[in-house]
Amino acid sequence: MKKKKLNYAKWGYIFCAPATIAFLIFSLYPIFFTTILGFTDFKGMTATTFHFLKEPFANFQAILNSELFKKALGNTFVMWICNFIPQILLALLLAAMFSRTHNKLKGQGGFKVLMYMPNIITAATIAILFNAFFGYPMGPINDIFQKLGWSAGPVEFLRSKTTARGVVSFIQFWMWYGYTMIVLLSGILGISPEIFESAEIDGANGWQTFWQITIPNIKTILLFTLVTSLIGGLQMFDIPKLFLLGGPDNATLTTSVFIYNQAFSGSYLYNRASAASLIMFLIICVLSAIMFFMLRDKDEVALNKLMKQKEKEYRKAMKEKAKGGNN
Numbered sequence: 627m628k629k630k631k632l633n634y635a636k637w638g639y640i641f642c643a644p645a646t647i648a649f650l651i652f653s654l655y656p657i658f659f660t661t662i663l664g665f666t667d668f669k670g671m672t673a674t675t676f677h678f679l680k681e682p683f684a685n686f687q688a689i690l691n692s693e694l695f696k697k698a699l700g701n702t703f704v705m706w707i708c709n710f711i712p713q714i715l716l717a718l719l720l721a722a723m724f725s726r727t728h729n730k731l732k733g734q735g736g737f738k739v740l741m742y743m744p745n746i747i748t749a750a751t752i753a754i755l756f757n758a759f760f761g762y763p764m765g766p767i768n769d770i771f772q773k774l775g776w777s778a779g780p781v782e783f784l785r786s787k788t789t790a791r792g793v794v795s796f797i798q799f800w801m802w803y804g805y806t807m808i809v810l811l812s813g814i815l816g817i818s819p820e821i822f823e824s825a826e827i828d829g830a831n832g833w834q835t836f837w838q839i840t841i842p843n844i845k846t847i848l849l850f851t852l853v854t855s856l857i858g859g860l861q862m863f864d865i866p867k868l869f870l871l872g873g874p875d876n877a878t879l880t881t882s883v884f885i886y887n888q889a890f891s892g893s894y895l896y897n898r899a900s901a902a903s904l905i906m907f908l909i910i911c912v913l914s915a916i917m918f919f920m921l922r923d924k925d926e927v928a929l930n931k932l933m934k935q936k937e938k939e940y941r942k943a944m945k946e947k948a949k950g951g952n953n
Contacts, residue, residue: 706859
């Protein structure tokens with residue numbers, strides 16, 4: 627009797643089924659539903675039905691013409707840039723320092739844990755912590771300023787728009803620089819040590835090695851970091867919402883908080899919130915595409931073009947040879 631062969635593919639589908647079903651129900655379906663709502667009149671807390679608008683892009687026009695949305699978009703970009711630039715610079719510096727083969731820092735494992743720790747603290751905890759730091763009239767920052775003679779009395783730091791944006795940007799920087807450092811460090815450690823040894827033999831110093839070898843070899847990791855930071859930055863929600871509720875005077879209002887307020891505050895404008903979400907999705911897609919284009923491997927692109935050209939010439943030569951043989 628022939629032995630029945632086990633169909634391992636079947637078990638693969640069975641094990642993948644729960645995650646696939648969960649994705650379809652909790653991710654893909656909400657995405658499609660949100661897309662549809664952007665073209666409808668669906669609003670109101672108790673609404674159960676909706677109708678497609680005669681002017682399908684009316685919600686999108688309303689969002690794009692909204693001064694509050696423009697302000698939220700501007701705030702989001704400013705706070706993302708202000709936290710990402712120092713974040714990537716410090717992460718690169720620390721990653722280069724921790725990856726040095728010579729003069730290794732003692733206890734670097736502990737330093738890595740401490741630097742990554744802010745990333746695992748909940749946003750609500752951090753919001754409470756910084757509210758206490760900048761408390762008025764009593765708080766650690768106010769106490770320090772008064773003891774150093776920098777202010778005659780208590781200062782309401784968080785009533786200033788610039789200070790509020792700066793604090794939110796600092797919190798985002800402090801929470802994520804450790805994660806960025808770990809990602810970049812993994813990319814640097816993936817570079818062949820022989821390349822660094824060859825550079826050292828050729829007399830390259832640390833700065834030259836960093837710019838001429840390390841950076842070009844982690845370009846893919848840098849692209850990943852930049853794109854994921856862009857997506858996360860444009861979806862900034864928890865700290866601005868929990869820390870300052872978008873204030874003062876909407877100075878820390880982000881697009882995600884704006885969408886939340888549209889959907890779950892006031893008139894419950896689910897259609898407008900969906901339209902704003904789709905606009906942000908398109909903005910992220912366009913900016914991500916630009917980043918992919920700017921950080922593409924030009925040598926690889928040129929090589930692919932050359933290979934395609936050679937292949938085209940080869941096929942053309944083969945066709946001409948075939949025609950000559952037939953004649």
